[in-house]
Amino acid sequence: MSKTEERFLNSSWIVSNRPERNQVDPYKPYACLVEQERSASGDIKDTGIIFLSNKECSFRCLMCDLWKNTTEESVPEGAIPKQIKWALEQMPGIKQVKLYNSGSFFDEKAIPVKDYKDIASLVSGCETVVVEAHPKLINNRCLEFRDLLSAELEVAIGLETVHPGVLRKLNKQMDVDDFTQAVTFLNQHQIRSRAFILLRPPFLSEEEGIHWAKKSLDLAFEAGVDCCTVIPVRPGNGAMDLLMKSGEFEKPELSSLEEVLDYGISLGAGRVFADTWDLELFSNCSNCFQDRLHRLTFINQSQSLLPKVMCSCIPDQGMT
Numbered sequence: 167m168s169k170t171e172e173r174f175l176n177s178s179w180i181v182s183n184r185p186e187r188n189q190v191d192p193y194k195p196y197a198c199l200v201e202q203e204r205s206a207s208g209d210i211k212d213t214g215i216i217f218l219s220n221k222e223c224s225f226r227c228l229m230c231d232l233w234k235n236t237t238e239e240s241v242p243e244g245a246i247p248k249q250i251k252w253a254l255e256q257m258p259g260i261k262q263v264k265l266y267n268s269g270s271f272f273d274e275k276a277i278p279v280k281d282y283k284d285i286a287s288l289v290s291g292c293e294t295v296v297v298e299a300h301p302k303l304i305n306n307r308c309l310e311f312r313d314l315l316s317a318e319l320e321v322a323i324g325l326e327t328v329h330p331g332v333l334r335k336l337n338k339q340m341d342v343d344d345f346t347q348a349v350t351f352l353n354q355h356q357i358r359s360r361a362f363i364l365l366r367p368p369f370l371s372e373e374e375g376i377h378w379a380k381k382s383l384d385l386a387f388e389a390g391v392d393c394c395t396v397i398p399v400r401p402g403n404g405a406m407d408l409l410m411k412s413g414e415f416e417k418p419e420l421s422s423l424e425e426v427l428d429y430g431i432s433l434g435a436g437r438v439f440a441d442t443w444d445l446e447l448f449s450n451c452s453n454c455f456q457d458r459l460h461r462l463t464f465i466n467q468s469q470s471l472l473p474k475v476m477c478s479c480i481p482d483q484g485m486t
């Protein structure tokens with residue numbers, strides 16, 4: 167199949183190739199869960215993640231599948247606090263909470279500004295509140311929300327990749343300078359930040375995927391983020407599946423995630439996490455998968471390296 171011309175990689179092409187979205191209830195998060203995460207202070211904290219049912223993001227990134235669990239219209243005022251209240255009741259005792267809304271928390275079409283006060287009051291039992299935002303939507307609204315919180319605010323920003331050509335093709339409508347400026351703004355106002363970094367976005371080989379993920383970690387820490395999460399890119403949103411068919415995208419390998427995480431930890435510049443959600447998708451060996459998952463989880467929590475898992479599926483290990 168022929169390569170996709172860059173002029174097609176726009177919002178309408180991306181949207182036209184989507185499968186159906188799921189039905190979500192504007193008064194209930196579409197998911198919530200508790201995970202253990204190492205905090206900035208070095209303790210392992212019970213961290214609740216609330217996947218808020220919210221209006222679809224205003225951007226249309228090529229690799230994004232978060233729109234699958236969104237509404238087409240803005241949710242009513244008061245709906246987001248109701249969702250958070252319900253989720254917190256399912257997760258008593260959490261110390262950190264991630265309010266992930268499949269877009270930008272500070273997009274006024276997503277989270278009504280009038281709800282900030284109620285949200286802040288609901289999460290007052292947590293030490294840290296993490297929200298996500300596109301770099302172009304980092305502005306004084308962050309300060310408004312921070313001032314209402316008793317908890318510390320952290321903002322997660324998708325840097326995705328510092329490969330300039332690939333970042334442009336992702337249709338994220340941002341460049342590396344936008345990211346750096348957003349992090350600088352947050353740092354100037356004593357707000358922590360984390361970067362989401364993609365492992366092997368489309369148009370890159372496996373080796374290039376590793377190389378550019380490492381360079382993206384370098385840049386994120388130089389810009390001043392507190393921590394980074396490395397996310398292996400997956401198909402499933404329509405556009406990515408077409409790029410897979412045309413040979414312009416392949417899922418990264420588990421060993422690449424291990425290599426990039428090891429590199430990030432060795433920088434000693436801040437916490438680095440590997441996203442282990444649905445990790446089996448990137449494994450091609452059932453013999454070592456569980457061991458490798460445990461190793462990555464251990465490194466995420468301890469931020470210290472462990473010897474690699476040995477298995478005959480890994481080249482150069484000479485095992486039978």
Ligand code: SF4
Binds near residue numbers: 226227232268324
């Ligand atoms: S900005 Fe984030 S949520 Fe919005 S489309 Fe891009 S990746 Fe998805």
Ligand SMILES: [Zn+2]
Binds near residue numbers: 453454477479
């Ligand atoms: Zn194996």
